Amino acid sequence: MPEFHLGRYTVFLLIVAAFLGLLWWQPDSLLGIGAIVISGLLVLRGIWDLVQSEHAVLRNYPLIGHIRWLVEAIRPEIRQYLIEDEKEAMPFSRLQRSLVYSRAKKENDDIPFGTLEDVYEEGYEYMLHSNRPADAVDPAGYRTLIGNDQCSQPYSASVFNISAMSFGSLSANAIRALNKGAKMGGFYHDTGEGSISPYHREFGGDLCWELGSGYFGCRDAEGKFDPELFARQATDPQVKMIEIKLSQGAKPGHGGILPAKKITREIAETRHVPMGVDCVSPASHSAFTTPLEMMGFIAELRRLSGGKPVGFKLCIGQPWEFMGIVKAMLETGIIPDFVVVDGAEGGTGASPVEFSDHIGTPMREGLLFVHNTLVGAGVRDRIKIGVAGKITSAFDAAHVLAIGADWCNSARGFMFALGCIQSRSCHTNRCPTGVATQDQTRQRALVVPDKAERVHMFHKKTVEALAHMLAATGLTHPDELQPYHIVHRMSSNQIRQFDQIHRFLQPGQLIDGSCPWPYYADNWARAQTGSFAPATLPPQTKV
Numbered sequence: 001m002p003e004f005h006l007g008r009y010t011v012f013l014l015i016v017a018a019f020l021g022l023l024w025w026q027p028d029s030l031l032g033i034g035a036i037v038i039s040g041l042l043v044l045r046g047i048w049d050l051v052q053s054e055h056a057v058l059r060n061y062p063l064i065g066h067i068r069w070l071v072e073a074i075r076p077e078i079r080q081y082l083i084e085d086e087k088e089a090m091p092f093s094r095l096q097r098s099l100v101y102s103r104a105k106k107e108n109d110d111i112p113f114g115t116l117e118d119v120y121e122e123g124y125e126y127m128l129h130s131n132r133p134a135d136a137v138d139p140a141g142y143r144t145l146i147g148n149d150q151c152s153q154p155y156s157a158s159v160f161n162i163s164a165m166s167f168g169s170l171s172a173n174a175i176r177a178l179n180k181g182a183k184m185g186g187f188y189h190d191t192g193e194g195s196i197s198p199y200h201r202e203f204g205g206d207l208c209w210e211l212g213s214g215y216f217g218c219r220d221a222e223g224k225f226d227p228e229l230f231a232r233q234a235t236d237p238q239v240k241m242i243e244i245k246l247s248q249g250a251k252p253g254h255g256g257i258l259p260a261k262k263i264t265r266e267i268a269e270t271r272h273v274p275m276g277v278d279c280v281s282p283a284s285h286s287a288f289t290t291p292l293e294m295m296g297f298i299a300e301l302r303r304l305s306g307g308k309p310v311g312f313k314l315c316i317g318q319p320w321e322f323m324g325i326v327k328a329m330l331e332t333g334i335i336p337d338f339v340v341v342d343g344a345e346g347g348t349g350a351s352p353v354e355f356s357d358h359i360g361t362p363m364r365e366g367l368l369f370v371h372n373t374l375v376g377a378g379v380r381d382r383i384k385i386g387v388a389g390k391i392t393s394a395f396d397a398a399h400v401l402a403i404g405a406d407w408c409n410s411a412r413g414f415m416f417a418l419g420c421i422q423s424r425s426c427h428t429n430r431c432p433t434g435v436a437t438q439d440q441t442r443q444r445a446l447v448v449p450d451k452a453e454r455v456h457m458f459h460k461k462t463v464e465a466l467a468h469m470l471a472a473t474g475l476t477h478p479d480e481l482q483p484y485h486i487v488h489r490m491s492s493n494q495i496r497q498f499d500q501i502h503r504f505l506q507p508g509q510l511i512d513g514s515c516p517w518p519y520y521a522d523n524w525a526r527a528q529t530g531s532f533a534p535a536t537l538p539p540q541t542k543v
Helices: 006-025 030-051 056-060 066-083 094-104 172-185 227-234 265-271 291-304 319-332 353-358 363-376 394-402 412-418 448-472 518-526
Strands: 125-127 143-146 155-158 160-162 207-211 239-245 256-258 279-281 310-314 338-342 384-388 407-410 486-491 494-497
Touching (some): 160 448, 363 384
Parallel strands (some): 310 338
Antiparallel strands (some): 125 486, 486 494
16 A cells, blocks of 8 residues: 655645635635635645646645745855855856956955965966066057968957857847947957847947858858958958857857847848848858868958958867868968967857867867967968957966967956856846846846946956066066966976976977977878868777
8 A cells, every 4th residue: 555644745735724714714804815815726736736747746745846946946046145165166256256347347356365276286377476577567568460461451459358249149238338348448349150230330349250150241141151241341440350260169060040039130130141030050161161262261351351360260179170271271371360269168158068068179278289280380470379268367368378379358257247147047038137138128237338337447457467467477568478487286296387288399390290299290190181081090999
């Protein structure tokens, strides 16, 4: 005979008893009638819980089982505000967010009573200061000139800029505030692959136009690249650079779909896509299928834009593919102006969990690989490197600048400056701060003039902090940073400078065959210009 536990039904039975008692009492006041209605609805809900077949918890625990879903719904908020450790990064720690907030609001960002870092913990990193520190220089001069001898309109970029975030993913007010902040601070704003919206144009901040596989803003009716539409926008003086997106760190090789129900009239007009149809970003480009064709496409974009810097962004995956691109540069003589390395730690509005967690190379390893490959091929002096991947502080920037980057971008850092609270509801259209939503009533909360000033100040204070760090190291410009300026703790009693940890190729070592490391030499041998596939397959390990 089945065992019956009355305790599981206690609440339900008490409410049934209360309902029956109220019916017997037959109160004539509004309060009494209201009690009958409420208790009656609860009884019906309890009966439904008992007979429904979807949730086992509710069948066993009618009514009180709903507490589970209530607590689960507010669990992220409880964790973030009451339980989360100051340094617990999920994906950004409270300390990281607080630093951005304080700088954006022009508040004091000094810390009292010493560091919260465990300086003897494995993985701890620090910069080596000098006994002859330099005078801090004006960080307005912390810029890098992007554009080689094949570019007629080079662009002087700040060492710290806004990474790719599209209109559609972000609200109109968020785009306005970002671009106005970029205009105020003299740094660039990457459009993301969603093209150039009216909100990017409103305040005239410098733009880097990102072209994804959907060619939004310059596509024909079939979704193919349209040279005429491209030239019409690319020649606008506000557009400073063109960036071909091969992949993004958060979901490399995946593509994406913007459902038809989320496509507003403004998004359709900005992207040149029809209403009522899913907006598809294919996983790969249709304008080129080989490294050689890609170089031809870069030359065409450079010509159509009037000689502006053209480069590409990618998260490093199979190494021979990037090396094939570099070989195609050597074969055609067409040299891109820049490469942006996106790390697997990057974020997006929504991504399959396996892609976010387990596909793509982290930014630091990707940066080192790209830098070494360009050096080994003898073209590093003609190509600038930018990076993106969880950069929110001056030390984050100094780290990547020391190991090969010329500048860095930040997406979520600038989202925090806009007021993002890391609610992780970007994919729901219910962003509580109006940053990542198309809901007009929600994005009204984001006041453009106020948030633009915060974007400006976050950039300004971060670059100023970088200037002070460099001065303490005895340097005056980020270009002077070298790997030996940064130290990594290997264990509680062992440290290494970065030049002792990482391998760096010498100019031309991939070309003359003198590269001493099999990882680079073997993958260089596999790379080919007529295909992204490897020329020789790696050894097979499966039997």
